[in-house]
Amino acid sequence: MQREFELGAEGLLADPDLAGLGGRRGRARRARGRPPGGQRALDGPQRAGPRGAGPDRAGQQGHRRRAPGAPAGRDGQGRHGRRPRGRRGAGRDQGPGAALAAEPAPDRGAGLARGLDPLRGQRVKLGTVEARDGTAIAYRDEGSGPALVFTSGYTSSDFYWERLLPRFRGRARLITWDLKGHGRSEPARDLSAVTVEDSVDDLRRVLDACEVERGTLLAFSLGCQVILEAWRHLPERITGMVPMLGTYERPFDNLLSPKLGPRLFSVFRRVGPVIGGSALKAGWLNSRLPGSFRLNQRLGLVGGLLDRADMEPFFAHMKRVHGKTWAHMGIAAQEHSAGDLLPEIGVPTLVVAGGKDTFTPMRLSLDMAEQIPAAELLYLPEATHTGLLEFPEEIAERLDRFLSEHGLVVADDPAS
Secondary structure (H helix, E strand, C coil), X not given: CEEEEECCCCCEECCCCCCCHHHCCCCCEECCCCCCCCCCCCCCCCCCCCCCCCCCCCCCCCCCCCCCCCCCCCCCCCCCCCCCCCCCCCEEXXXXXXXXXXXXXXXXXXXXXXXXXXXXXXXXXXXXXXXXXXXXXXXXXXXXXXXXXXXXXXXXXXXXXXXXXXXXXXXXXXXXXXXXXXXXXXXXXXXXXXXXXXXXXXXXXXXXXXXXXXXXXXXXXHHHHHHHHHHHHCHHHEEEEEEECCCCECHHHHCCCCCHHHHHHHHHHXXXXXXXXXXXXXXXXXHHCCCHHXXXXXXXXXXXXXXXXXXXXXXXXXXXXXXXXXXXXXXXXXXXXXHHHHHHCCCCXXXXXXXXXXXXXHHHHHHXXXXXXXXXXXXXXXXXXXXXXXXXXXXXXXXXXXHXXXXXXXXXXXXX
């Protein structure tokens, strides 16, 4: 099944499936453009330094490199140093061993797109492709040019990319797709077919349906395991990788804390397949309670820069995720590792890490970046696991520079 429609010059999305942010199906929404003043000047390119070197911090006197093997602290250097002066949430980008560059926080008044480029008129195709077990996997294919393929995370869907995509409209082909039981994809017809390897096969089928021979794979959270595992099965189709706020193995090991995570998983493994749907609905109901949002922020589950409205698409989607598929997928992810692949990855890679991510601690992202040859690292000290919503401008700017340097998107036209 495929449908096509036009995105107007003003960026109105009138399709009910695309207009469902916050559960308001059928209502058009408008993505706002960047604020007056245009794009900030970027620092020069920063590439990966020697393998194994810890990140440096620009503008900080007497900074030290993290000794190999030392645990990373809040600043990623094995110590809890003071944050450089500047606005809260400034990003630091670097390859392992390169200097960190602070960037100001995004403009909160910029709306959904958070100061990014406005939508440009593009043809959009919504379609589904059949997975190996017969499940319909939903995808969205927009534009033309070099392909950027976005894999969403656990309990999430396209809405997590909405603040990032406008930057690349008109410069790349943008493909998003939903994991089984998420978004517009059907629940898994075979609950044993929800492993990370199965998701890689689903991704391959999406690429085939879109007739994409090669593309850059970008992912969030659990999706990071999927795109890293893809290097084992279809390396010839990958031109670059961008794992964001995710790990390469056993995600529950560090959920909230290394001690608590395994205990939570032990309970989840026993009861998740039975009460998965009820748990998701309970999570949605809890999000309606007064004070619950602030509590989630205090626990570090949601970024302090966000408002409840920022997370409404997530809450609305949570109650629609298929519980059994969700539970079995989480259990399968805990049994997966792509750690053996990291030293073999031979394409440009940008790792995005959050200093306050309680799901994927900074040390895991740093470890990933150090093991992947010539990988680059964007470190956002104030970002939680919702960093894509908290710091879309910082991420978009660094991602743009990374993709442009490696010829993975069409160069931006300042006059456009």
